[in-house]
Amino acid sequence: MTGAATEERDERVTLDLLTKKMDDFARERNWERFHSPRNLLLALVGEVGELSEIFQWKGEVPKGLPDWKDEEKQHLGEELSDVLLYLVRLSDICGVDLGKAALRKVQLNALKYPVNVQNNSNGDGGSEQPSD
Numbered sequence: 001m002t003g004a005a006t007e008e009r010d011e012r013v014t015l016d017l018l019t020k021k022m023d024d025f026a027r028e029r030n031w032e033r034f035h036s037p038r039n040l041l042l043a044l045v046g047e048v049g050e051l052s053e054i055f056q057w058k059g060e061v062p063k064g065l066p067d068w069k070d071e072e073k074q075h076l077g078e079e080l081s082d083v084l085l086y087l088v089r090l091s092d093i094c095g096v097d098l099g100k101a102a103l104r105k106v107q108l109n110a111l112k113y114p115v116n117v118q119n120n121s122n123g124d125g126g127s128e129q130p131s132d
């Protein structure tokens, strides 16, 4: 393993780190002009499509994906990462602090769906969630 690879493994992954990596990636290639809000949104949606293709036609799959091959899980990790990276980049380019916004949204969600009232329903007035 190279020194750089060892450093990467030991680095704590944060949204700030990913934001910086994406900024470096674009700047080093002079691709900043392509990373406009609209382009990034379309790229993000495209990657969500690629992520969906992995699950397409499989029917429901058990949590943890116990029957999936290592290559399939690795591919899943790549597509999940593409979605995350474009989301992080889109937020940065739009001047939104995604970490702060997400924490605030979690708090808003908790206020909207109080624990006792919503215990057994999916929160949209629909039917009960199936138990695991």
Ligand SMILES: Nc1ccn([C@H]2C[C@H](O)[C@@H](COP(=O)(O)OP(=O)(O)OP(=O)(O)O)O2)c(=O)n1
Pocket: 025, 031, 034, 050, 081, 082, 085, 086
């Ligand atoms: N203009 C670009 C092009 C790529 N990327 C980065 C962000 C994504 O993580 C990844 C996307 O690369 P590809 O468009 O090559 O998509 P895939 O990796 O999914 O390849 P493919 O579509 O061939 O499966 O590269 C980027 O930041 N800006």
